[in-house]
């Protein structure tokens with residue numbers, strides 16, 4: 001069964017034309033690891049630009065070229081062909097899953113939280129996995145991810161908040177850490193990580209010598225732009241933004257601009273060994289087991305100003321997600337990604353909305369939790385003092401799973417109640433107002 005066939009059935013994976021093109025694809029970088037396969041390949045149209053291929057261990061494939069989700073393109077096939085030479089056994093196992101054989105289900109250790117409703121829904125906090133929380137603004141998704149970190153602090157691990165929106169480090173984090181410290185009887189300390197994205201070094205505030213050894217630490221790093229985020233993950237790149245075409249009048253004054261703003265990423269260097277990346281060094285050194293990205297969406301907002309920019313986003317996202325996977329696997333860390341939500345107005349089944357970011361989100365985040373307010377006047381913000389029955393569920397949040405390894409989407413729903421000390425299990429399940 002586990003014998004490596006001498007011939008891999010490439011023709012089951014891709015069409016003849018793709019099989020012919022694949023050997024022409026130049027592969028700049030190939031990594032085969034516990035997180036799966038990562039390939040950086042050259043674009044045929046411009047060898048200075050790249051395509052990013054990722055293949056998870058359970059056979060989910062992405063390539064940053066358009067329209068290739070689980071359709072094997074020449075880039076993907078080229079990466080698999082090289083992987084088959086470098087690591088035949090591992091590659092054939094992955095190919096079995098690509099071809100649609102039963103996916104493996106790892107029985108990971110899952111710590112449970114003090115929120116029974118959360119435990120019932122999810123099972124606990126998955127270790128070595130990527131967990132996404134999405135919701136519209138003011139659903140307190142960040143707060144839920146902060147609160148869950150206390151389960152991990154309770155086990156003696158540390159946590160890291162990668163703040164990509166600005167402000168968490170300065171404002172809401174100290175406020176909630178103080179409240180959660182009281183609630184959970186811990187003395188969690190906040191340490192700021194100051195990252196120099198050009199030198200690839202970080203400094204701590206307070207300095208390393210002054211960090212108490214016997215207390216849990218919440219590290220916070222403020223990284224707002226995608227190239228800084230990527231740099232922190234060992235990916236150095238230039239962002240290239242095309243200039244708009246300028247129409248000028250006879251005097252040379254610009255009267256109109258057209259196009260432009262298309263973004264591509266030119267890769268400068270890539271650190272293959274996650275332990276040598278800036279984030280990897282931090283996680284390794286300080287026993288960080290819980291990492292929050294708040295948010296995953298914001299650094300990529302740059303790309304969404306037009307459809308044409310999506311390939312640039314997929315390059316960046318592919319590299320970033322693959323490095324995050326690597327951290328989860330290498331350090332047995334839980335990754336919490338906060339996503340903005342969007343709703344498709346034409347899709348009647350999209351009632352809960354979905355995380356912003358395309359299909360790669362679902363491929364990488366095996367757990368996706370939606371957090372929602374109650375609809376109608378019951379969940380509405382009360383106006384003035386005339387509350388009456390209105391707004392009585394204003395502090396209640398529905399939690400449902402869009403993605404879970406063993407559960408159907410939205411098959412169960414639970415409710416949490418927000419109080420001054422964070423989330424608690426709701427004592428009853430309120431209903432939406434019809």
Ligand SMILES: [Zn+2]
Nearest residue numbers: 063065073075
């Ligand atoms: Zn491709």
